[in-house]
Amino acid sequence: MAASVGRICGAKLLKRNTTNVITQISSFSTVREWAGNNRKLLTSLGIVAGGAGALIFALDQSVKASELELHAPEYPWSHSGYLASLDHASIRRGYEVYKNVCAACHSMRFMCYRNLVGVSHTEDEAKAEAAEVQVMDGPNELGEMFERPGKLSDHFPSPYPNEQAARAANNGAFPPDLTYIVSARHGAEDYIFSLLTGYCDAPAGVQLREGQYYNPYFTGGATSMAQAIYDEVIEYEDGTPAYASQLAKDICTFLKWAAEPEHDQRKQMLLKSFFMFSFLCIISFYYKRHKWTVLKSRKIEFRPKSKKC
Amino acid sequence: MSLATTINNLLFKRTSTFLLTVAACTFFFERTFDGSTEYLFEKLNEGKLWKHIKQNYEK
Numbered sequence: 328m329a330a331s332v333g334r335i336c337g338a339k340l341l342k343r344n345t346t347n348v349i350t351q352i353s354s355f356s357t358v359r360e361w362a363g364n365n366r367k368l369l370t371s372l373g374i375v376a377g378g379a380g381a382l383i384f385a386l387d388q389s390v391k392a393s394e395l396e397l398h399a400p401e402y403p404w405s406h407s408g409y410l411a412s413l414d415h416a417s418i419r420r421g422y423e424v425y426k427n428v429c430a431a432c433h434s435m436r437f438m439c440y441r442n443l444v445g446v447s448h449t450e451d452e453a454k455a456e457a458a459e460v461q462v463m464d465g466p467n468e469l470g471e472m473f474e475r476p477g478k479l480s481d482h483f484p485s486p487y488p489n490e491q492a493a494r495a496a497n498n499g500a501f502p503p504d505l506t507y508i509v510s511a512r513h514g515a516e517d518y519i520f521s522l523l524t525g526y527c528d529a530p531a532g533v534q535l536r537e538g539q540y541y542n543p544y545f546t547g548g549a550t551s552m553a554q555a556i557y558d559e560v561i562e563y564e565d566g567t568p569a570y571a572s573q574l575a576k577d578i579c580t581f582l583k584w585a586a587e588p589e590h591d592q593r594k595q596m597l598l599k600s601f602f603m604f605s606f607l608c609i610i611s612f613y614y615k616r617h618k619w620t621v622l623k624s625r626k627i628e629f630r631p632k633s634k635k636c
Numbered sequence: 637m638s639l640a641t642t643i644n645n646l647l648f649k650r651t652s653t654f655l656l657t658v659a660a661c662t663f664f665f666e667r668t669f670d671g672s673t674e675y676l677f678e679k680l681n682e683g684k685l686w687k688h689i690k691q692n693y694e695k
Contacts, residue, residue, distance in 0.1 A: 405684065412681040416689050446686055449693050565692075591685070599673045 397543040399514040399521035406583065410598055412591040413584050419447035420563055421581020424574050426456075427561045429505060432497065432552075434485035437506040438585055441479040446584065453479060460484045498538035500551030509579070509586035516579040518544065523575040526554040 405414040422443065425435070440457035444450045457477035462484070465472035477484075486502075487493035494501050509515045521544045529541035529548070539549040556578075559569045567573060584590060647657045678685060 410677065410680050412677070412684050414684045415686045416684070419689075449690065451695075452693060595674065595677045598677055599669070602669070602673060 396546050396548070397521075397525070399517040399544055402517050402520060404516060404580070404583075406580065406590065410594055412594060414580055415447055416565070417577050417580040418584045420565065420567060420573075421577040421579070421584075422447055423563060424556075424561060424578040425505070425581055428555050428574075429578065430483070430486060432486055432493075432502040433505045434487070434502075435483040435506045435585065436485055436504050438483045439479070440477065440481055440483070442588065444479070446588075447581075450479075457481055498551050502552070505582060505585070507586045509582045511586075516583050519582060520575050520579045522550075523556045523578070524571055 405417065406412060425433075440453050443453045443456065448456065457479055460477045460481070461474045462477045462481050463472055464475050467473055487496060490501055503511075509519065512518050514521075522542060525544045526540060526542050529535055533541060533548060535541060535549050539551055540553050541548055542550045556571050556574045558571050560571075560574065561569055563569050587593075646653065648654050678687065682688065
């Protein structure tokens with residue numbers, strides 16, 4: 328308090344002042360120097376900023392309160408951890424699950440067969456995978472479009488030609504593209520795993536329309552996607568027992584890789600930058616000490632001339 | 637003449653040799669640093685990377 332009074336009044340309090348009190352007080356105020364418009368502007372700006380902050384806070388709170396859904400628990404993924412890479416055997420199995428189960432309704436438009444090379448498949452295997460699908464190409468010399476077996480550079484085929492066709496085939500619901508789905512959903516792979524394995528009977532009082540299924544993890548509870556993951560719905564080529572949880576875990580790992588293909592590289596960079604920046608920190612610390620020795624070790628002394636009071 | 641003086645005279649004294657030293661050191665440092673961190677990363681993720689499972693699929 329004393330400090331702020333001193334700051335506003337400056338040295339005036341120390342001086343003897345013979346003028347009358349009213350002018351003295353008004354000269355202490357710093358607010359007087361602002362023009363009237365400026366003061367109004369600042370006040371309204373403050374009110375607007377405070378109001379906007381309060382509104383954002385209130386909206387954030389209200390959204391949390393209004394959601395009636397189960398939040399996915401955190402699962403111990405083999406790739407969770409600062410330095411844990413993706414499990415590539417799991418990515419390979421996840422691709423099998425995608426190809427045989429998910430691809431019936433969901434597209435992965437931004438993935439190419441070449442992306443699999445060196446990640447989950449060898450080049451020959453990826454070529455064989457691509458050759459299994461027929462791709463529309465052309466026009467040829469006659470100006471006609473033709474179909475040919477897929478190549479490494481081809482994208483994964485979409486089950487429907489466009490969104491309208493997908494909606495028409497799925498009771499009005501659009502099966503989302505799965506390429507970036509892990510990044511696009513709150514809870515990421517935990518959510519997807521919970522959603523895939525969380526189907527159950529609707530509780531009493533919940534009305535489901537024709538073609539809807541109950542899933543507590545889906546916002547609103549009613550989803551148009553039927554349960555797709557069952558025990559042994561496919562058979563893995565590497566002989567892993569294909570239980571529903573295993574299938575869901577593998578597809579989640581695959582989708583995680585699809586959404587973040589740079590995942591392993593990024594974590595490796597983290598390791599490198601950790602060592603590199605520690606090294607640079609030590610050097611900067613030493614360099615600073617080195618350069619400041621002169622300043623830090625000198626002594627400044629103030630010797631006033633003795634006054635006779 | 638001590639070792640430090642020898643090094644200083646041979647490598648650091650002239651700008652040309654100094655820069656050459658920096659360039660050469662960068663090369664060797666980068667190779668060893670990258671190699672060792674990659675080895676450590678692969679050790680930490682033993683059995684999970686493509687490198688560790690690809691022999692199962694290559695003919």
